[in-house]
Amino acid sequence: MSTTPVIEVERLNLKYGDFHAVKDLTFEVRPGELYALLGTNGAGKTSTLEAVEGHRTPSSGTVRVFGHSPGDRRAVRPRMGIMLQESGFSPDLTVRESVGLIGRLTRRTDDVGRVIDIVGLTGKAGTLVSQLSGGEKRRLDFATAVYGTPELIFLDEPTTGLDIQSRDHLWQAVDRLRENGSTVVLTTHYLEEAQQRADRIGLMHQGVFHREGTVTELTRTLPSVIKFTLDGPVPALPLAATVGADGAVLVETFGLQKDLNLLLAWAQDNAVDLRDLSAGPTRLDDVFRAIES
Numbered sequence: 001m002s003t004t005p006v007i008e009v010e011r012l013n014l015k016y017g018d019f020h021a022v023k024d025l026t027f028e029v030r031p032g033e034l035y036a037l038l039g040t041n042g043a044g045k046t047s048t049l050e051a052v053e054g055h056r057t058p059s060s061g062t063v064r065v066f067g068h069s070p071g072d073r074r075a076v077r078p079r080m081g082i083m084l085q086e087s088g089f090s091p092d093l094t095v096r097e098s099v100g101l102i103g104r105l106t107r108r109t110d111d112v113g114r115v116i117d118i119v120g121l122t123g124k125a126g127t128l129v130s131q132l133s134g135g136e137k138r139r140l141d142f143a144t145a146v147y148g149t150p151e152l153i154f155l156d157e158p159t160t161g162l163d164i165q166s167r168d169h170l171w172q173a174v175d176r177l178r179e180n181g182s183t184v185v186l187t188t189h190y191l192e193e194a195q196q197r198a199d200r201i202g203l204m205h206q207g208v209f210h211r212e213g214t215v216t217e218l219t220r221t222l223p224s225v226i227k228f229t230l231d232g233p234v235p236a237l238p239l240a241a242t243v244g245a246d247g248a249v250l251v252e253t254f255g256l257q258k259d260l261n262l263l264l265a266w267a268q269d270n271a272v273d274l275r276d277l278s279a280g281p282t283r284l285d286d287v288f289r290a291i292e293s
């Protein structure tokens with residue numbers, strides 16, 4: 001597989017009048033990667049994606065997609081599938097007609113019935129877009145990413161409004177696209193989805209990267225947490241701990257396995273019941289919370 005980046009963004013700046021929304025942003029997305037562009041509200045994710053998709057002209061800096069300017073639509077557009085937050089399908093078309101339209105607009109070829117099946121709308125193929133539920137509309141939006149198995153797929157908050165079965169279904173379809181070699185760029189506010197699936201994450205805040213790297217790289221500077229509640233007075237704990245507002249005992253640690261062992265041995269020796277015990281690595285949520293503090 002080629003190691004030439006699929007997307008190269010170098011010192012990208014985007015301004016809206018006097019407002020500097022994206023500041024000197026540099027990153028690349030490699031072939032076959034799932035890259036998650038995450039961040040706080042207004043961080044500049046959508047603006048950045050619009051520049052990469054060729055919908056917005058940079059104030060300065062360069063963007064290359066498959067080595068081309070995204071403005072070179074003939075070279076780039078057929079190779080990428082874009083699932084926007086709202087695709088804007090005409091309400092007067094049926095699902096089947098809408099999916100057929102994707103082929104004409106992107107110049108990719110596929111079997112319309114196959115795509116409708118993948119997005120789980122076979123029973124609704126003859127239904128007007130105006131009569132779809134919110135979740136069904138979102139699944140139709142997903143067809144734009146699936147049609148013709150594009151090499152590069154943008155998923156902008158793909159699971160917002162989907163029930164858990166539809167989410168699982170969508171991610172299974174994304175997994176199959178990736179098995180076929182597709183590169184995926186994801187934005188989402190569901191951090192656990194990014195934590196589970198992203199190879200790398202660019203975490204934006206106020207127009208710049210607050211952090212960039214793998215989930216492990218992003219989370220390793222923050223401690224893991226052990227949490228439990230106690231029924232009554234107990235002998236001195238074997239570890240430094242704090243008590244949260246809800247009365248739960250919190251132990252923050254960079255040596256999760258060792259400290260958990262210590263705690264469990266102490267509980268066993270002293271016949272202490274550690275109720276609601278949970279222990280886990282740092283989550284992306286914690287990295288996000290640390291941005292503002």
Ligand SMILES: Nc1ncnc2c1ncn2[C@@H]1O[C@H](COP(=O)(O)OP(=O)(O)OP(=O)(O)O)[C@@H](O)[C@H]1O
Nearest residue numbers: 016019021039040041042043044045046047048204
């Ligand atoms: N057309 C526009 N005119 C003026 N300001 C804009 C325009 N589009 C975006 N902005 C501003 O640029 C900043 C970045 O917006 P952007 O939509 O890229 O953020 P985002 O990271 O996608 O946010 P969110 O997570 O809230 O969707 C915001 O402060 C926004 O108000």
